[in-house]
Amino acid sequence: MRFLALTVLTLAGVVAAATNGFSQKQEPGIGFPFLAAERAAGQKLFDSHCASCHASKRQVFGPSLNGVVGRQAGSVAGFPYSDALKKSGVVWTEENLLRWLADPKGMIPQELMPHVAFSDPAERVYVVEYLKSLKAR
Numbered sequence: 621m622r623f624l625a626l627t628v629l630t631l632a633g634v635v636a637a638a639t640n641g642f643s644q645k646q647e648p649g650i651g652f653p654f655l656a657a658e659r660a661a662g663q664k665l666f667d668s669h670c671a672s673c674h675a676s677k678r679q680v681f682g683p684s685l686n687g688v689v690g691r692q693a694g695s696v697a698g699f700p701y702s703d704a705l706k707k708s709g710v711v712w713t714e715e716n717l718l719r720w721l722a723d724p725k726g727m728i729p730q731e732l733m734p735h736v737a738f739s740d741p742a743e744r745v746y747v748v749e750y751l752k753s754l755k756a757r
Contacts, residue, residue, distance in 0.1 A: 655749065662750025665743055669736065682733065687756025688712050689748075693728075704730040717748045 666674075673682035683696035690713070694706035708728050710716055719727050721744040724735045738744045 658746050658749040659753050661743075662746035662748070665738070665747050666750050669738075670747070684757075685751055686754045688754065689714065689717065689752050691756075702730065702732040704728050704732070714748055714752070717751060718744050721747055 670685075674685045683699040683701075690711065693708050693710040693712060694701035705728055710720075710728065712720075716727075721738045722741075723737055724731060724733065738747065
């Protein structure tokens with residue numbers, strides 16, 4: 621019993637140390653650049669899952685996602701959005717983007733976008749960090 625308690629306490633300490641050390645973003649120029657790494661991972665995921673429709677420089681099949689964070693859903697001029705998306709009232713906050721990437725059809729039923737959800741929560745965070753770096757043009 622004592623071994624089990626000691627093991628649990630040791631594991632709790634390891635988890636706490638790892639969580640404290642790795643979940644916090646480092647200050648610029650100090651330590652490992654977590655934000656840059658997250659954005660690089662997000663760009664790679666975006667390029668492999670999203671860019672075929674949402675090119676950042678031009679409209680392909682979907683609207684450009686430059687400046688998407690903070691934008692009203694269904695609001696890029698000239699793009700033929702579904703009524704479901706236009707009437708959703710959704711603003712693309714970080715939280716809403718995370719929800720969308722997890723389950724788009726659950727968030728906005730009858731949305732027409734052919735989208736594969738990201739099942740890995742870390743991948744969703746990386747993609748959102750990358751999207752935050754795409755400024756409106």
